[in-house]
Amino acid sequence: MQMAAVSEQKSGFRAGLKAGVSIAVGYLPVALTFGLLAKTTGLSLFEAVLMSLVVFAGAAQYISLSLIAAGAGAAVIIFNTFIVNIRHFLMSASLNEKMEPESRAKKSLYAFGLTDETFTVIATREGKTSTGFAFGVMLIAYGSWVVNTGIGHVIGASLPEFLQQAMAIALYAMFVGLLVPSLKKEMKVAYLAGIAALLNSAFTMSGLLDTGWAIAVSTLISAMAVEAVTVLRKGTELE
Amino acid sequence: MNMVLVIIGMAIVTYIPRVLPLTFLEGKELPPFLQGVLKNIPYAVLGALIFPGILFIQPDDIWFGIAGAAAAFVLAFLGADVMIVVLGSIVFLSVYMLMGS
Incomplete structure (x- = not known):
């Protein structure tokens, strides 16, 4: 019994990693560009990577850069970050209906990894979702976000122009790919x-x-x- | 302005909406109507995340977005896996640009 439970948990995590690959691909151009813009805005490599490490929210991070560039104060930047991310209240409440029962400690850990993308991948699956699956999806998405922020800052460039433009479709295409199977049913x-x-x-x-x-x-x-x-x-x- | 403190402030206000519902609602049985609304959210949010954003991935050329959206929807309706929809749309737009230039 114990063994079965453990291997199920593992497959949940691995399946999550696999389901998260499309997010990792979609984050690549967005995070590279964020790293590059952070550099041109005057953030150090440490600050840029720290922001991706502890905030992990694309839209809010982009907006913070334009506010920093415009010379906005700390309170304005933090307030705007909160407003942009208010939609996560809804997603977190919805995710709670979808997830298997779990300790509040583990839930408060994976709550950090909730983004538009991880939420839609996890919440469009059939039936209840395991904690392991959620961790898998979030870990690979998070890894891509943080690492590519650093790379963007260090090399000071994003992808070749045409690839950058073509890859702008990636996250939208993922949303379409998640929506259509349910839509057909x-x-x-x-x-x-x-x-x-x-x-x-x-x-x-x-x-x-x-x-x-x-x-x-x-x-x-x-x-x-x-x-x-x-x-x-x-x-x-x-x- | 201390940038590290600003970043920590951003981290805290981003974490609050992520963590509160997931932990406060754990083990609570919500009224059926509310449960129904929360179960509807993933599909409603997908609609809002796709439109109108997908049409404006290249702000000065809406046809680029329309072409990309068409490729993604066609692939998805044909039953392609999410990863194939993503890669296929990227390849399609790359070709679209090469043809156009």
Whole structure:
């Protein structure tokens, strides 16, 4: 029994590493460019790598660089970081429904690795997800993020222009690859993604909301509206 | 401005929304409607993460984004594994650029 439990845990971790490879590839150009921009903004190698090590949030890190370059104060930078990452509240609550029961100590450890990308890879799997799987996905994503930040700073360049441009599709293509299999199975998924996509496009392109808020608000409205319709439909079926 | 302190401040405010729900909600049974909403979030957030961002990966040329999005959706609908969707889209856009230049 003990052995079976251990090997299952291991396969969970290994399967997680494998599922995280597409994130590692997608982070490569983004982290290289972050390292390069950090250098041109005046951050030392130590500071750039430290930020990727302890913050591990792409959008917030990019925004912090532009704020630093603009001469913003510490409070403004930290406040903006918080606002951009508010959407993780939703993802963390959603992930909690998806994960197997686990000690709060281990959960507070893997909570650090929650990003848009690790969340979507972990949360779109069928059934409950093991702690080991989550650690696997997050570790390979984190490794790519930190190491490539350092490389970007040291070599002071990103990928060749054409590859850099082509690889900009990587994380989006991964999101598409995660969405479509579920979309083919369930019409509900099409509504959820479609409504959120339309709302997010309307919010960001009209300039009504900043990206961080727009993603959180459109996700929440779509998830609640579709759930309300689902519940109402079930109600009428019963009558 | 001490950069290391700023970075530590950023780290703390980034960690808070990541850790609070996962630890506070552990072992708690939420009302069914709320559970349903939380289970919907992964698919809703994918929609918001893809659009409109995918269309503007090259801000001055929307056709580049449309081409990349088309490649990703076609590969995914054909049943390709996520990694193949990612690599295939990158290769497609590389070729698209070589053809265009």
